[in-house]
Amino acid sequence: xxxxxxxxxxxxxxxSITPITSSFATYQSDKWDYATEKKSFRLTCPKHFNFARDVxxxxxxxxxxxxxxxxxxxxxxxxxxxxxxxxxxxxxHQSKLVANVLLGPCRLHPTDIVIVMLPRxxxxxxxxxxxxxxxxxLSPGTTLLRPGDIKxxxxxxxxxxxxxxxxxxxxxxxxxxxxxxLETKVIVGEEGKRPGWLNYEELTRRSTDNIQCINxxxxxxxxxxxxxxxTGSPKMTExxxxxxxxxxxxTAKYFLNLSRKSILWNLSDTGWAKCxxxxxxxxxxxxxxxxxxxxxxxxxxxxxxxxxxxxxTHFCTxxxxxxxxxxxxxxxxxxxxxxxxxxxxxxxxxxxLKEWTEGTGLNLYxxxxxxxxxxxxxxxxxxxxxxxxxGKAAPGYDVEIVDDEGTVLPRGQEGNIGIRCKPVWPVxxxxxxxxxEARMQSVLRGDYYLTGDKATMDDEGYVWFMGxxxxxxxxxxxxxxxxxxxxxxxxxxxxLESAVVSSxxxxxxxxxxxxxxxxxxxxNADTEALTFELQEHTKRVTAPYKYPRKIEFVDSLxxxxxxxxxxxxxxxxxxxxxxxx
Numbered sequence: 001x002x003x004x005x006x007x008x009x010x011x012x013x014x015x016s017i018t019p020i021t022s023s024f025a026t027y028q029s030d031k032w033d034y035a036t037e038k039k040s041f042r043l044t045c046p047k048h049f050n051f052a053r054d055v056x057x058x059x060x061x062x063x064x065x066x067x068x069x070x071x072x073x074x075x076x077x078x079x080x081x082x083x084x085x086x087x088x089x090x091x092x093h094q095s096k097l098v099a100n101v102l103l104g105p106c107r108l109h110p111t112d113i114v115i116v117m118l119p120r121x122x123x124x125x126x127x128x129x130x131x132x133x134x135x136x137x138l139s140p141g142t143t144l145l146r147p148g149d150i151k152x153x154x155x156x157x158x159x160x161x162x163x164x165x166x167x168x169x170x171x172x173x174x175x176x177x178x179x180x181x182l183e184t185k186v187i188v189g190e191e192g193k194r195p196g197w198l199n200y201e202e203l204t205r206r207s208t209d210n211i212q213c214i215n216x217x218x219x220x221x222x223x224x225x226x227x228x229x230x231t232g233s234p235k236m237t238e239x240x241x242x243x244x245x246x247x248x249x250x251t252a253k254y255f256l257n258l259s260r261k262s263i264l265w266n267l268s269d270t271g272w273a274k275c276x277x278x279x280x281x282x283x284x285x286x287x288x289x290x291x292x293x294x295x296x297x298x299x300x301x302x303x304x305x306x307x308x309x310x311x312x313t314h315f316c317t318x319x320x321x322x323x324x325x326x327x328x329x330x331x332x333x334x335x336x337x338x339x340x341x342x343x344x345x346x347x348x349x350x351x352x353l354k355e356w357t358e359g360t361g362l363n364l365y366x367x368x369x370x371x372x373x374x375x376x377x378x379x380x381x382x383x384x385x386x387x388x389x390x391g392k393a394a395p396g397y398d399v400e401i402v403d404d405e406g407t408v409l410p411r412g413q414e415g416n417i418g419i420r421c422k423p424v425w426p427v428x429x430x431x432x433x434x435x436x437e438a439r440m441q442s443v444l445r446g447d448y449y450l451t452g453d454k455a456t457m458d459d460e461g462y463v464w465f466m467g468x469x470x471x472x473x474x475x476x477x478x479x480x481x482x483x484x485x486x487x488x489x490x491x492x493x494x495x496l497e498s499a500v501v502s503s504x505x506x507x508x509x510x511x512x513x514x515x516x517x518x519x520x521x522x523x524n525a526d527t528e529a530l531t532f533e534l535q536e537h538t539k540r541v542t543a544p545y546k547y548p549r550k551i552e553f554v555d556s557l558x559x560x561x562x563x564x565x566x567x568x569x570x571x572x573x574x575x576x577x578x579x580x581x
Contacts (some may be wrong), residue, residue, distance in 0.1 A: 006332045009452070015067050027131035032253070034055040034382045036394065041395035042426045043249060051215040051245035051281065052095055052133035059088035059287050071263060071289045078294040082411040086120055088287075091129060094122075096209035098130030103211075105203055106161050107182045108133030110214055112226060113157045117141040117150075117164040117271070120294040123188050123200060124270050125486035127163060128280060132222060132241070135214035139224040139236075142271025144543040145167050151175035152233055153226060154182050156435075169197065218242035224434065225273050227371045227479065234481065236434035237371050247374040247428030250306060250396045250578050254315060255367045255375040257340045258286035265291040265307070265429045267298065267479065273371040274345060300324040306537045311337040318345040318477030320508050322352055322364065330359025342367050342378075346474040346509050350387030366390055368465070371479075373397075374428030376419065377463050389462040390455070397426055401457045406446020415468055417455050418448030471567045473502040474512050480546050482567060485512060488541040489548075492534055499557050501571040503550050514548035515557060515570055527553055 046102035059073070074086040087096070088328035102108045114136055115350045118124045131138040139157055141150070143165070145578045154162065161184040162172055169187055173196070176182055188200040216222070222241045226234040252258045256278060266278035282288050291312055295302070304325055307315060315338060322343060338360070344367040356364045365412040367378040368390045379391035400408045409415040421429060421444070426443035429449060443450050446505055454466040489498045496517045503513035504511055514534070522530065538547040558566040 023300060032382060034380055036422075037254070037395040038393070043246065043396050045242040045246055045427060047218065047396065048215050049218040049241050050132060050213055050216045051222075051241065051284075052092075052129050052376070055245070055285055056088060056092050056095065056129055057213075059284070060092040062287075063087055063089050072321075073284065074122060074290050074292065075121075075263070076292045076294065079296065084121065085183045088124075088284075091284075093209050094126040094204075095133055096211050097124050097128035097204045097207040099134040099211050100207045100209075101186075101200075101203045102130060102134045102136050102161070104207070105198055106159055106186065108134070108184075109138050111137060111215055111221065112161070113137045113139055114161040114163060115139045115141055115153060115157065115160040116161045117143050117145060117148075117162070117168050118188060119143050119165065119167075120270055120292050121165075121189065122292075125280065125290070128276075132216075132245070133211065133213045135216055135220070136184075136536065137221050137224055139226070140271050140276070141226070141541065142269050144269075144271070144545055145171070145437070146540070146542055147171045147174040149543060150580070151178055154179040156226075156233070157224060157236060160184065161186065163188060163200070166194075169194065186564065216241045219431075222430065223276070225276075225371045233236045233483070235436055235439060238434050240431055243376070243428055244276065244281050247426075249285055250394050250428055251277055251369075251375040252282040252288075253285040254380065254394045254396075255342060255344075255365075255378055256282055256286075256316065258283055258288045258314065260287040262286065262288035262313050262339075263291050263311055263337075264288050264314040264316065264499070265312045266318070267294070267303075267318065267321055268345075269404055272477075274477070277369070277374070283304075288446075294498060300328050304328060304330070307335050307338060308333045310575070313337050313339045315341045317341075317343055319343050319348050320346070320353065320476040322348075322356055323507050323509070326352065326355045326359060330356070333360075335360060338362060340381075341365065343397075344368065344378075345477040347390075348508060353385075353387050368463075372430040372449075372451075373419070373426075376428075377417075386462055388464065390465050391463065392461045393463070396428065398455075400448065400462065401455060402445070402448050402464075404445065404450075406448045406450070411457055411459050414454055414456050416445075416448075417451045417453045417463065418445070419451065420447055421449045422447040471501065471571070473500075473510060473512055475502070475505075476508050476545070477540070478545050480512060482512075484542055485514065485538060485546050485548060488538045489514060489516065489534060490544070491541055492537045494518055494530060494534065497557060497578060499567055499570055500548065501567050501574060503574040505549070511549040511552035512546065513552065513574060515552050515554050517555065517557065518553060 013311050016092040072085040073088040073091045076084045096563045116127055158181045163186040165188050178233050185197045186200050187194055187197045219240050221238050223239045225237045227237050253548045264283045268274040274325045279290050341362050348366045355366050365379045376397050377390050400418050401415040402408050402418035403415050452469045454469050456464045471482045483499040486498050489495045495518045498514050500514050502510040535547050558569040
């Protein structure tokens with residue numbers, strides 16, 4: 001059946017949220033028509049909305065009366081053979097325990113910020129739902145963050161609490177004294193007492209699930225993501241209870257094609273918005289199972305074995321992971337349950353799409369969005385697949401190619417990908433960049449929000465990605481701002497000046513490359529040894545995934561008359577020199 005009209009579902013009465021869950025319980029994920037949905041889909045919000053109460057607890061209520069379909073909400077396994085399954089009733093229960101911990105021992109109040117840095121462990125999901133239930137604003141961070149990154153995020157956000165594990169606790173302690181807002185530290189998964197820290201397991205054992213969910217306004221802030229900056233430190237992107245809690249209805253239906261019977265495996269790290277997209281909000285809106293494999297690093301062979309040996313129906317992966325997997329002779333694996341495969345995070349190479357389909361017998365559908373949005377544009381089973389294109393705008397979004405002032409350009413002309421935000425602000429679009437009104441105004445032009453990406457649109461509405469309008473580097477599913485890498489490099493005594501840009505790579509699509517001017521004392525140093533030293537230095541100073549895989553030593557850097565480095569000139573040089581296969 002076609003998805004029920006959201007205008008009818010989401011009115012002033014919170015109880016009207018119930019049809020969201022009931023409609024996904026019967027929704028046939030491969031039976032929707034693009035033209036019909038694009039024309040008729042509308043997404044509006046009730047005055048009050050809370051994902052914990054209006055989605056999680058509704059699914060838990062459905063399970064209680066035997067109408068759940070049998071699949072768990074969370075199916076977690078790790079590399080040691082341990083397995084855990086939570087029903088929606090258990091997710092609801094665990095989140096209530098943790099919500100009481102946040103409001104009690106952690107001394108948090110609604111709108112306070114908690115930073116959560118955890119790997120793919122069940123507690124991450126419980127804490128996320130708990131924060132929503134308590135009205136506490138959660139800001140996720142990858143466990144790869146270094147002390148300097150942690151200090152910046154705590155101080156920029158004013159976070160009062162930080163939750164992490166033993167692997168990151170020492171890094172937190174290293175900078176905690178320089179974080180005046182940080183009042184409480186909670187450690188997960190460690191036995192015994194750690195000085196200055198509360199123990200998560202001990203707190204939840206003593207807690208109860210007797211709590212009243214906050215009656216949050218749809219417009220109240222819910223989540224803060226840090227996004228990579230091009231000329232400064234990472235910026236804070238704010239989402240409300242509606243923009244993610246309801247906005248990911250678009251992601252669930254049109255990108256992931258989920259139903260209550262789906263089992264979805266998404267490879268994204270918990271520190272990134274894409275994990276919130278496809279490992280929390282979208283699948284649980286649909287009542288689907290979130291499959292999680294907690295492993296220290298990506299292994300293409302193990303990933304293929306997992307897909308082949310488990311009843312996973314939906315798979316979401318960055319293109320870099322696909323590039324590794326297609327090198328492992330996909331024909332040797334059978335995927336009897338796999339139904340829908342999607343990729344996002346960076347452009348997908350047409351040849352890679354072909355190899356994936358030939359090896360698995362399944363299409364790989366591309367999705368486009370940002371930390372600032374839900375799913376915005378993609379390819380779908382119901383439209384013609386045009387390799388090299390990002391597909392068409394998602395229902396719920398009005399996407400056009402516009403100039404720098406927000407004027408719609410003729411079809412076929414390159415410009416900015418713009419999302420119409422006037423007269424109606426789309427539900428899935430973020431609220432603001434916190435404490436950065438100048439940047440917020442810079443992305444609002446005319447009636448459009450400018451995504452920072454360049455593209456063209458053909459006469460049939462297909463979008464063709466051309467590249468970033470700024471200097472953000474998209475590699476292996478990560479978004480890396482050059483300023484952060486340049487700031488790390490300049491701390492090394494060998495570096496006088498540097499410029500960081502993207503560079504083509506046959507396996508990863510693009511990687512970080514640094515052009516470095518050496519100080520006088522290092523002009524005659526062994527460049528091979530110095531390259532390795534600078535790479536290791538960057539890994540220590542900032543998150544390891546940001547290190548430059550390529551370093552070129554130069555005598556000068558191209559600059560404007562005012563002295564600003566022209567990264568665009570270096571980037572163009574790189575991409576003309578070599579084209580990735």
